[in-house]
Amino acid sequence: MINLKNLKSLFIIDESEPKTNEEKKEPEKNTVTPPANNQENKEVPPPLPKTNIVSNEGKIDKRVYDMLLQVIESSNLEGFDYLEFKASVQALSNLPLDEATRFRSAFATASTMGLTIDKLVSSAEYYKNVLNRERDRFKTELENKMEQSVVSKDKERQTLEDTIRKKEEQIKLLTNEINQHKQSLAQLQNQLAEIQTKIQQTQNAFFGTHQYLLSQFEDDVQKIKKYLTS
Numbered sequence: 001m002i003n004l005k006n007l008k009s010l011f012i013i014d015e016s017e018p019k020t021n022e023e024k025k026e027p028e029k030n031t032v033t034p035p036a037n038n039q040e041n042k043e044v045p046p047p048l049p050k051t052n053i054v055s056n057e058g059k060i061d062k063r064v065y066d067m068l069l070q071v072i073e074s075s076n077l078e079g080f081d082y083l084e085f086k087a088s089v090q091a092l093s094n095l096p097l098d099e100a101t102r103f104r105s106a107f108a109t110a111s112t113m114g115l116t117i118d119k120l121v122s123s124a125e126y127y128k129n130v131l132n133r134e135r136d137r138f139k140t141e142l143e144n145k146m147e148q149s150v151v152s153k154d155k156e157r158q159t160l161e162d163t164i165r166k167k168e169e170q171i172k173l174l175t176n177e178i179n180q181h182k183q184s185l186a187q188l189q190n191q192l193a194e195i196q197t198k199i200q201q202t203q204n205a206f207f208g209t210h211q212y213l214l215s216q217f218e219d220d221v222q223k224i225k226k227y228l229t230s
Contacts, residue, residue, distance in 0.1 A: 011069070068134060075130045080113045081123035 076083060088106035097105065107115070 011065075068131060071134050072127055072130060075127070077123060077126065080110055080115050082120055082127060083123075085110050085115065085120055 072083075085106055088110060089102050092102040092105060095102075107117075107120070110120075
């Protein structure tokens with residue numbers, strides 16, 4: 001059976017692939033151009049230059065790559081199947097053979113061990129199904145994660161927006177009440193000023209009149225003493 005280290009060597013990225021999104025220059029050796037889709041049964045690529053390959057939805061991630069190959073390794077079928085055939089084809093890549101000859105030579109050897117084209121194709125489809133099941137599991141986990149994080153955060157956002165709106169309404173009501181209180185305060189201050197003015201006027205009138213009358217009495221007393229007792 002194929003182990004993980006050997007399994008990695010069969011596919012696009014090896015263990016020394018740098019974690020960068022920038023493409024590296026192609027080495028001088030292994031210049032054979034790979035097919036567009038490495039999952040097609042009829043086109044199995046030889047070792048490729050160390051280049052980040054863009055998938056349908058983005059660049060290949062090293063951690064995801066390792067995890068998926070571990071799943072394939074744990075699901076490896078007994079006997080000689082697609083993975084062993086792929087390894088045989090790759091083992092011939094160092095020989096001066098074209099791709100078709102490598103495939104035919106590898107299959108001729110594998111057929112002596114009971115491998116047929118139908119078994120080869122069906123085993124490749126089996127590993128594709130393994131990957132697709134892992135994809136479905138990932139989608140389910142991602143949806144759950146979105147429900148737990150994104151959706152919950154969105155609910156928090158809505159709650160916070162509602163709280164802000166209610167606070168703004170409260171501020172508006174309080175502002176109106178404050179303005180009304182200020183108007184009432186201004187009216188009270190005006191009324192107080194008027195009352196104080198009236199009190200002062202009444203006080204001035206009383207003491208002025210009182211002093212006037214008192215001075216009249218005092219003046220008459222002085223005159224009585226002056227005119228009647230002398």
